[in-house]
Amino acid sequence: MNATERLAQGFPDLSRMMVARQPHWMRWLTATAILAVLAVIGRAFANGQIEWSYVGRFLTVPAILEGISNTMIMAVLAMALGIVLGVVVAVMRLSSNPVLKSVAAGYTWLFRGTPLILQLLLWFNLALVFPTIGIPGLWSVRAVDVMTPFLSALLGLGINQGAYTSEVMRAGILSVDVGQYEAAQAIGMGRLRTLRRIILPQAMRVVTPPLSNEFIGMVKATSLASVIQYPEVLHNAENIYYANSRVIELLIVAGLWYLLVVSILTPLQMLLERRFSRGTLQLVR
Amino acid sequence: MTKPLVAIRSVSKNFGDFQALKQVSLDVRAGEVLCLIGASGSGKTTLLRCVNQLTPIDSGGVWLDGELLGVREERGRLHRLTERQIARQRLKTGMVFQRFNLFPHKTALENITEGPVQVQGRKQEDALAEAMELLRRVGLAEKADAYPSQLSGGQQQRVAIARALAMKPMLMLFDEPTSALDPELVGEVLTVMKELARSGMTMMVVTHELGFAREVADRVVYMDHGTIVEAGAAAEVLGGPREARTQAFLSAVIR
Numbered sequence A: 001m002n003a004t005e006r007l008a009q010g011f012p013d014l015s016r017m018m019v020a021r022q023p024h025w026m027r028w029l030t031a032t033a034i035l036a037v038l039a040v041i042g043r044a045f046a047n048g049q050i051e052w053s054y055v056g057r058f059l060t061v062p063a064i065l066e067g068i069s070n071t072m073i074m075a076v077l078a079m080a081l082g083i084v085l086g087v088v089v090a091v092m093r094l095s096s097n098p099v100l101k102s103v104a105a106g107y108t109w110l111f112r113g114t115p116l117i118l119q120l121l122l123w124f125n126l127a128l129v130f131p132t133i134g135i136p137g138l139w140s141v142r143a144v145d146v147m148t149p150f151l152s153a154l155l156g157l158g159i160n161q162g163a164y165t166s167e168v169m170r171a172g173i174l175s176v177d178v179g180q181y182e183a184a185q186a187i188g189m190g191r192l193r194t195l196r197r198i199i200l201p202q203a204m205r206v207v208t209p210p211l212s213n214e215f216i217g218m219v220k221a222t223s224l225a226s227v228i229q230y231p232e233v234l235h236n237a238e239n240i241y242y243a244n245s246r247v248i249e250l251l252i253v254a255g256l257w258y259l260l261v262v263s264i265l266t267p268l269q270m271l272l273e274r275r276f277s278r279g280t281l282q283l284v285r
Numbered sequence B: 001m002t003k004p005l006v007a008i009r010s011v012s013k014n015f016g017d018f019q020a021l022k023q024v025s026l027d028v029r030a031g032e033v034l035c036l037i038g039a040s041g042s043g044k045t046t047l048l049r050c051v052n053q054l055t056p057i058d059s060g061g062v063w064l065d066g067e068l069l070g071v072r073e074e075r076g077r078l079h080r081l082t083e084r085q086i087a088r089q090r091l092k093t094g095m096v097f098q099r100f101n102l103f104p105h106k107t108a109l110e111n112i113t114e115g116p117v118q119v120q121g122r123k124q125e126d127a128l129a130e131a132m133e134l135l136r137r138v139g140l141a142e143k144a145d146a147y148p149s150q151l152s153g154g155q156q157q158r159v160a161i162a163r164a165l166a167m168k169p170m171l172m173l174f175d176e177p178t179s180a181l182d183p184e185l186v187g188e189v190l191t192v193m194k195e196l197a198r199s200g201m202t203m204m205v206v207t208h209e210l211g212f213a214r215e216v217a218d219r220v221v222y223m224d225h226g227t228i229v230e231a232g233a234a235a236e237v238l239g240g241p242r243e244a245r246t247q248a249f250l251s252a253v254i255r
Helices: A025-047 A052-058 A062-094 A098-112 A116-126 A148-175 A178-186 A191-228 A232-244 A247-276 B044-051 B083-090 B108-119 B124-137 B151-164 B181-198 B210-216 B234-239 B246-254
Strands: A132-135 A139-142 B007-014 B018-028 B033-035 B061-063 B071-074 B076-081 B093-096 B171-176 B202-206 B219-224 B226-233
Touching: A052 A247, A062 A098, A062 A148, A062 A191, A062 A247, A098 A148, A116 A148, A116 A191, A132 A232, A148 A191, A178 A191, A178 A232, A178 B093, A191 A232, A191 A247, A232 A247, A247 B202, B007 B044, B018 B044, B018 B061, B018 B202, B018 B226, B033 B044, B033 B210, B044 B061, B044 B202, B044 B219, B061 B076, B093 B151, B108 B124, B108 B151, B124 B151, B151 B181, B181 B202, B181 B210, B210 B234, B219 B246, B226 B234, B226 B246
Parallel strands: B033 B202, B033 B219, B093 B171, B171 B202
Antiparallel strands: A132 A139, B007 B018, B007 B061, B071 B076, B219 B226
16 A cells, blocks of 8 residues: 555645746846946946046057056065965964064054054155164164065065955964864874965855955055055056056046955955865765 | 873863862873763863863973973973973874864865974975875765865864874864764764764763763763862763762763
């Protein structure tokens, strides 16, 4: 006897019926409304006092291309410095040594507590405080020669970034299970090797999204270095509009370049995340 | 009488106000399988962790293979060893955890070769060959390239045993190795442990598997409130315990 024959009657067989698609009237309506608003705004800009031909012409002039390449060079180098500092400070903060702990906490406090633009100006004007830098009697240089816009921007952006990155890294390190430290210790690993081989690779999975966020922030924060004469894209755009007065056109040029760079970074983040999620997303994918 | 492989003498350990171990002394001879039983909070896991210094002791001493662990004696005072010296001492013991603690970002094979290659500086190809041999021994040769998340609990624990064995320890410590497993997976892990015991490995096993203890252990130690209540041959302690507390524990466990 079949098991189904003993079931109660009066329940129709639904197994062959399809689930009908829902009409999403509200979605169509709101989408249309938004497109209409965008069209009005777009029309306003098209008819406004903007010479779009200038935008097209200046989008690829050498000064702008050089500017965006300087922007990227600075963003990558300052972020690298920030990550190195961030890892070191996060590890110091998590150590049981009260001296290391206090130094780390003081660093984060100081550089998160003051505006980035102020820090950039301080680095750039360091010569006012220390006319010469060096070891007394052995070697010294004039601070004006050393504190170029490039180095000032790198130090200012990188050290400031380190203060933020250290907290991201600390969160990542704390997210790794205590059992991982114990397992590494049990096979005779020392603290540094445990950190490098076992803990950080697992922490990277957690910190990639916030670090990507920080990097996107960094790309745009480089524009602040325009105040200390670093020739990044906004600085160069400003120099051009000082000469030809096409202010809005050149700001749009710079804006388009920032948008393009950030758009490219998002798929890169996906690749990184996949790399660091080795072993954890295997079942989901 | 030959010197014991592990000598634990008057070891005490407090966690804040909680006395986890009170003046515990115990010997483990080479080749012996010792099972530690007792209720949770009785100190059996703490005692095990003191032997490979995951938990530093407050007072007393632990000797492994004649070497005092964690401290050195100099002019009547004890000085703590450095991190590096302690790491070197740990190489003599292998540890298997309740929650496996495999490295999730490494494959089964990489988990096993990590210690030999990174810590002991062995050649990659030698370590790989030995790791494959160990995986065969625990019956998981076909899972060499699987990540821990792709393995069942029982398989993960067997990889963890292989990882500990890869360091060629003289003593294996098991901290409730089957407690986190689904009931149908306990057998495969116990089988591997029995095979290991038969091969002559010295083992200290914290366990609730009294069947395993009865079958495999040379000696059973019953602990309660940070002290050893009763220790002796497995058949004696499990079959006819002398202490009232041991009797109460056993009758509560064997329903």
